[in-house]
Every structure is written in structure tokens, then in C-alpha cells.
Amino acid sequence: MAxxxxxxxxxxxxxxxxxxxxxxxxxVQQLFEAFLVKLEHGEVRAxxxxxxxxxxxxxxxxxxILLGFRLGRVxxxxxxxxxxxHFLDKHTYPVREFRLEHGVRLVPGGSAVRRGAYLAPGVVxxxxxxxxxxxxxxxxxxxxxxxxxxxxxxxxARVHLSxxxxxxxxxxxxxxxxxIIEDDVVVGxxxxxxxxTVVRERAVLGAGVILTRGTxxxxxxxxxxxxxxxxxxxxIPAGAVVVPGARRVGSGWGAEQGIALQTxxxxxxxxxxxxxxxxxxxxxx
Numbered sequence: 001m002a003x004x005x006x007x008x009x010x011x012x013x014x015x016x017x018x019x020x021x022x023x024x025x026x027x028v029q030q031l032f033e034a035f036l037v038k039l040e041h042g043e044v045r046a047x048x049x050x051x052x053x054x055x056x057x058x059x060x061x062x063x064x065i066l067l068g069f070r071l072g073r074v075x076x077x078x079x080x081x082x083x084x085x086h087f088l089d090k091h092t093y094p095v096r097e098f099r100l101e102h103g104v105r106l107v108p109g110g111s112a113v114r115r116g117a118y119l120a121p122g123v124v125x126x127x128x129x130x131x132x133x134x135x136x137x138x139x140x141x142x143x144x145x146x147x148x149x150x151x152x153x154x155x156x157a158r159v160h161l162s163x164x165x166x167x168x169x170x171x172x173x174x175x176x177x178x179x180i181i182e183d184d185v186v187v188g189x190x191x192x193x194x195x196x197t198v199v200r201e202r203a204v205l206g207a208g209v210i211l212t213r214g215t216x217x218x219x220x221x222x223x224x225x226x227x228x229x230x231x232x233x234x235x236i237p238a239g240a241v242v243v244p245g246a247r248r249v250g251s252g253w254g255a256e257q258g259i260a261l262q263t264x265x266x267x268x269x270x271x272x273x274x275x276x277x278x279x280x281x282x283x284x285x
Contacts, residue, residue, distance in 0.1 A: 011031055012063050013059075013063060029071065032068055039065075039116045040096065040115070062134070065133055068093055077095065095115070103120075103122055105122075117131045117134065119137045120157070123137050123141050128145065130147075133151050134178075135151065136154045137155045137159075139157045141160070142161065144160070144162050148166045149161070150167055152178035153179045154178060156182045160185075161187045162191070165191045165193075167187070182199060186204045191206075191208065192209075192211070192212075193211045194210075195212050196234075198234070198236070200240075203241070203270070209242050211236070211242075213228045214228070217263070217265070219266040221268060239270040247263050
């Protein structure tokens with residue numbers, strides 16, 4: 001059964017969707033399947049950018065994803081002797097299968113992409129990596145070994161998620177915005193980006209940078225501190241080059257002991273030298 005986007009939004013937003021007296025179970029299953037297909041085609045997304053450049057969660061899309069968990073029952077997937085290809089999970093979210101026409105390069109070695117994730121043509125997945133439901137991964141992006149793209153995370157085009165990079169996910173509450181990594185960002189090895197942080201286009205996160213909602217980021221170039229607020233997430237400016245840093249404890253026993261706290265630091269903004277250092281990424285794709 002075909003559904004328009006307006007129909008999907010209306011029906012997935014209905015409070016009585018799972019009331020069998022209102023909507024038969026078979027119809028709900030068809031609705032959910034149509035929704036999954038839209039997610040996998042990139043026609044609906046868990047977050048969207050408005051005209052002013054701000055990102056917002058799309059609550060009805062997240063309701064649709066949560067519906068899959070409510071409908072699902074745990075089943076065995078794959079043959080029991082299939083090793084890394086044997087799973088026990090909700091039947092509504094099996095491993096997504098790809099064909100050549102999808103244009104995705106999925107290298108052997110234990111990677112998995114869950115149904116309900118969108119991968120654009122030109123995405124490269126190095127083993128082992130994992131992409132969760134609701135994630136959006138833009139064209140030409142590389143997801144390197146041991147990297148995670150969490151539920152509903154939005155990854156732009158031509159991004160490199162380096163080895164062991166962790167992009168956090170979020171499902172609830174439904175109005176909570178996921179992590180956003182915009183176009184042409186480089187995320188270094190062992191980085192962690194969590195709690196709705198927005199990394200603007202062409203930024204570079206050096207290896208080991210950790211960004212959370214409570215993380216202050218010290219900008220040595222603009223002489224300011226970037227922080228999340230009650231109404232807005234932490235944002236890393238476009239083109240910023242961020243490296244791990246430290247700031248000393250200013251008073252008390254911690255100061256006496258010479259204790260320093262981890263904090264990311266913006267040391268420069270992207271220039272020709274930075275671009276040359278990242279140019280080799282194209283050869284790997």
C-alpha cells in the first residue's frame with residue numbers, strides 16, 4: 001500500500017494508532033513498512049535544517065521509529081552457525097541488505113547496517129562498523145573501522161568518520177535533536193560526538209576529541225567559549241579545527257595538586273594547508 005508523506009505523518013502521529021478497534025494490526029504493519037522504505041530512500045529524516053540553518057528533530061519520524069520497536073518481537077536472524085551474521089533482534093529491524101544499484105561499498109568483515117538507515121551512493125563502510133536505525137549518511141562519506149553511527153544521527157556528504165569514531169544516537173524524548181555532522185567534516189580517530197552536538201561544515205575534529213552537551217570548547221582564534229544552552233546544542237563553527245586540550249583547575253585542592261580538566265580547543269580555522277592534509281581521503285573512496 002502506498003502512502004504519501006502527509007498520510008504517513010498524520011497516521012504515525014495519531015495517539016490511537018495501536019488501538020486495534022481503530023486500526024487493524026495488518027494495516028499498522030503496512031504503514032510501518034512503508035515508513036521504513038521512505039527512511040531508507042532518504043525521503044524522510046529524523047532531523048531537518050530550517051531556512052536559518054538551525055537543525056530540529058522531526059517528532060513524527062521518531063514516533064515511527066519507536067513504533068517499530070513496539071511492534072517488533074525478538075527473533076533469530078541468519079543461520080545459527082553463521083557466526084558474525086547470526087543475530088537475535090526485533091524482527092522489525094533486521095540487517096539491511098544492499099544491491100549494486102544502491103552504489104554503497106560495504107567491505108567484508110563484520111559490519112552491519114540496520115533497516116531504516118539511509119546510505120547515499122558513494123558511501124564506503126570499512127569493517128567492522130555499525131549504522132543504526134534512523135541514521136542518514138550522505139554521499140561519498142567514509143565510515144571507517146570500529147566507527148558507530150547512532151540512531152537518528154545525521155551525517156553529511158564527503159565526511160570521514162575515522163577509526164573508532166563514535167557518533168551518538170537518540171530516540172527519546174522524541175523532540176530531542178540527534179547529533180549532526182555537516183558536509184566535508186573530518187572526524188578523527190577515537191572521537192566521540194554526543195547529545196545533539198552540531199558540527200558545522202568543513203570542521204576538523206582531531207583524534208581523541210570528545211564533545212557532549214556539557215563540554216565547553218575554547219576558541220583561541222576568536223577568543224570565545226562555545227557552549228550549549230538550555231535552548232540550543234553545542235555547535236562547532238564551520239571550518240574550525242578542534243584538538244584535545246586541557247585547562248587547569250583555578251583554585252582549591254585541585255589547583256594545589258596541579259589538576260587539569262580535559263577540554264577541546266579550536267586552534268585554527270581550515271585553510272589550504274588543512275585541505276591538503278585531508279585531500280588523500282578522496283583516493284580511499
